[in-house]
Structures are given as structure tokens and as C-alpha cells.
Amino acid sequence: MPKPYPREFRDDVVAVARRGETPLKQVAKDFGISESCLANWLRAADVEDGARPGVTREESAELRELRKRNRLLEQENEVLRKAAAYLAQGNLPKIAFPLVRELAAAGAPVRVPVAVTCRVLGFSRQAYYQWCSAPVSQRDWDDAQLINAALEIHADDPADASENRVWRICSMQQIFSLHAKKKGQPKKAGPPVHDDLVRRDFTADAPNTKWLTDITEHPTGEGKLYLCAVKDCYSNKIVGYSIASHMRASLAVSALRNAISLRDPHGVVVHSDRGAQFRSAAYQRLLRSHGLTGSMGRVGACGDNAAMESFFSLLQKNVLDTRRWRTREELRLAIVSWIETKYHRKRRQRGLGKLTPVEFETIYTTASAA
Structure with missing residues (x-):
């Protein structure tokens, strides 16, 4: 299908x-x-x-959201009902960690995810998982030993073991507690998430082996419009793109996800610059989940992604700079129409033997089938 x-x-x-x-x-x-x-x-x-x-998309989404919310309320009520005894003791969170494990167990009448229980009871999941790995931490052992030592000192002389005496003894033994803020260090460009696997070789022997991606922007009367495009080095076809009024990481993720949906690739090298969008955790997860290999150029080296910049230059000359764009929607439709009708199906390229990207890929598909 x-x-x-x-x-x-x-x-x-x-x-x-x-x-x-x-x-x-x-x-x-x-x-x-x-x-x-x-x-x-x-x-x-x-x-x-x-x-x-x-039934509209919004109504379907609203119905799904209501069902999800109803299920979440049931889970939260179950947490509060079972946590009444724990909450009364007022010693959270460690005393409630067994309850979290009990509610998340597979055989529970109402199975409640760990994240929901932790949120209702007001502590983090990290604290719960740390407790699971080590119910009694080294810090707890150390605290217990210090408490026992303090109790012994107090039992020996309860009248004189005051705060001043403890401070004097620590001062004599040169025992001090230091709390100092670290000085701020200037931020430097971090290392790339991936190595440069393309090395300015923008050719490919088959479709879906090497992709390039980048983001461009253009002003309109309503503000800037951003385009993230994904280009196949074999045919120079734009295999996926996303257009939005922002340039957050979700823009790059959406463009790559659209390309994956249309091409169903495996083992493709996806090359980009070191922009924050392409270094984001969401983008890296998408690469890993579909078996794609990331690649990144150097900082400030436009030539490392020159083939993508070449496409944006064509877009600039043929669409963006042809007139003043009043609204974002107006420019969006112009970009989509030019990519799908002109660039893909009418503009012949010398590097493709005077063929369009669609014609070039059609010939490859026919030859492969034969």
C-alpha cells in the first residue's frame, strides 16, 4: 500500500x-x-x-484529544486515590517511589505511566529512575553516618553541642563548606553532530543515496517566510520541503519527514550545515529512526553545501526577487508552483543532459526495471 x-x-x-x-x-x-x-x-x-x-480534521482531532484527556483524568484520579496515605505523611518523593512502580506495573487494574504519576505527585522521572537503580544511594549512607555521629556527640554532651561549638570545631580542623559560582565562559561553536561525508562531491550514482538540505528566508508584507528544502544529488529534484513563518527545528524536521514519506529511503546520507535546526535532538532522532546517515559541513564554509545554495539562487532569481510579496500565503503558493511545475518538469539542466529532474529519474526507473 x-x-x-x-x-x-x-x-x-x-x-x-x-x-x-x-x-x-x-x-x-x-x-x-x-x-x-x-x-x-x-x-x-x-x-x-x-x-x-x-467530519472535519479539527473535529476528529478534538474527539481524539477528548478521549485522551478522559483517559488521563482516570489515571490521575487513580494516582490520587492510592497516594492519599503517602501524601498524608508529607515525606515525598522517596516514600512514594514504590507507589509509582506499583501503578506502572502491567497487572495493575488501571495502569498509570510513570510520567503521569510523577507529574501528579510533583517530582521528576529522573529521581524515580535513580531510585530504581539504587534505592539507597551513597549520599543516604553518608547522611546516616553523619546523623549517627551527631547523635553520639549530642548524647555525650547535649547542653554544649551547640551550633557555635560545631562551627568552632570545624574551624579548628580547617573544615569549611565552599559555595562559589563558576565564572561564565564565552560560548564557542560546538563540534559538529556528524562528520562531513560529502566533501563537496555533489554527485550520486542513483536516487536516494545523497541528499542536501538547508533553509532560506525572504521578507513579505506580513514578515519573513522560511523554506527548508531537501534536494536529491542524483537528479537535483527537491524531494521534500516545508514552508513556515519560523525557522525552528520543527521546520527542518517537517521537510525531512515529507521527503521520507514521498521517497521511503534507506541509508541515505543527509548533508547540511551546522545550523541549530539540524543539530537539534528531534532532527537527530528522525535520522536514526529511519536509518539515515547525517553529514555536516564546516562553520562559515558555504561551498560545503554549494549545490543547495545553487538551488536557492535559482529560486531567488525566478520567484523571490521578481516582485514584492504582500502576504506569506501569496509567496508560499508561488514557491510551491515554481518548484512543482517549473523546476521539476520544465526547466532542463545541462548536468542532466538537457533533461528535467522528473525526466531524468523516469529514465533511471525504467532502466532499473528493465
Whole structure:
């Protein structure tokens, strides 16, 4: 069963089709989908806009959220019901750790995740897992020994073992407690998350072996619009992209996830610069979960990702700098239309033997099948 198209891609296709500048048959052809698929997307969009009866995405999401919230409330009530005795003792969190383990057990009547119990009772999961690995820590042993020593001293002379006496004895033995703040150090660029596996070689022998990615921005009347694109070095095709009004890590994650959904790759080298978006934990998790290999260029070396910069230069000349863009949506549709209809299917490239990216990949697919 083929994978569904990314939601962002579907919304862009519907927006272009609704403009009415191109027949629906041609729109479907330009974006590489069937007419029936486009018709289904348009009907679903009509339901979302209230033009047709049906359950919208928002209503479905709200129903799922209500069910999730109801399940969470049941879990929280179970935690509070069983924790009444623990809360009355007022000695959290360690005394409540066995309760966390009991509620998370597989055989519990209402199984409550560790994160939920810890949040309701007001302590961290890290503290619970540390207790699981070492119920009695070295610090607890040391504290117990100090308490026993203090009790012995106090029992020996309860009247004179005052705070001043303890301080005087510690001072005589040169025992002091030091609390000092570390001086701030200037921040330096950290090491790359990945090595440079591309080394300015932007060629590939087959699709889905080497991808490039980067982020560009352009101003509009409403503020800046950011594009993160993923380019296949074999055919120069943009295999995934995401457009938003911000450049947080989620923008890079969404672009890569869209590329993965459309191409279903394995073992691809994904090359980028050392931007925070590509160094983020979410981006690294996405790479690992799909078996992709990360690669990063040097700091301040634009040539290490020159092929991606070349695409952005074309976009700048053909779309971004052609006029002043009033709204983000207006520029977004212009970018999507240029990538899907012009760059992919009409613009011939010398490096591809005067073929378009779609034609070049079609020839490879046909040859591989043969």
C-alpha cells in the first residue's frame, strides 16, 4: 500500500487548484498525482471549509484529544486515590517511589505511566529512575553516618553541642563548606553532530543515496517566510520541503519527514550545515529512526553545501526577487508552483543532459526495471 502524501503537500496542491488559473487535469499532472486523487483532496477540503457535510480534521482531532484527556483524568484520579496515605505523611518523593512502580506495573487494574504519576505527585522521572537503580544511594549512607555521629556527640554532651561549638570545631580542623559560582565562559561553536561525508562531491550514482538540505528566508508584507528544502544529488529534484513563518527545528524536521514519506529511503546520507535546526535532538532522532546517515559541513564554509545554495539562487532569481510579496500565503503558493511545475518538469539542466529532474529519474526507473 503506497504511503499517504504529506499533509503540507496536499494543502499546497489544493490551494493551487482552487486558484482556478489552471485546469484540474493539468494541476494533477503538474504535481504528479491522479485526477481522482485531486478530486478527493478537494472534497475533503470542502468538508474542512464547511461547504460539504462531514467530519472535519479539527473535529476528529478534538474527539481524539477528548478521549485522551478522559483517559488521563482516570489515571490521575487513580494516582490520587492510592497516594492519599503517602501524601498524608508529607515525606515525598522517596516514600512514594514504590507507589509509582506499583501503578506502572502491567497487572495493575488501571495502569498509570510513570510520567503521569510523577507529574501528579510533583517530582521528576529522573529521581524515580535513580531510585530504581539504587534505592539507597551513597549520599543516604553518608547522611546516616553523619546523623549517627551527631547523635553520639549530642548524647555525650547535649547542653554544649551547640551550633557555635560545631562551627568552632570545624574551624579548628580547617573544615569549611565552599559555595562559589563558576565564572561564565564565552560560548564557542560546538563540534559538529556528524562528520562531513560529502566533501563537496555533489554527485550520486542513483536516487536516494545523497541528499542536501538547508533553509532560506525572504521578507513579505506580513514578515519573513522560511523554506527548508531537501534536494536529491542524483537528479537535483527537491524531494521534500516545508514552508513556515519560523525557522525552528520543527521546520527542518517537517521537510525531512515529507521527503521520507514521498521517497521511503534507506541509508541515505543527509548533508547540511551546522545550523541549530539540524543539530537539534528531534532532527537527530528522525535520522536514526529511519536509518539515515547525517553529514555536516564546516562553520562559515558555504561551498560545503554549494549545490543547495545553487538551488536557492535559482529560486531567488525566478520567484523571490521578481516582485514584492504582500502576504506569506501569496509567496508560499508561488514557491510551491515554481518548484512543482517549473523546476521539476520544465526547466532542463545541462548536468542532466538537457533533461528535467522528473525526466531524468523516469529514465533511471525504467532502466532499473528493465
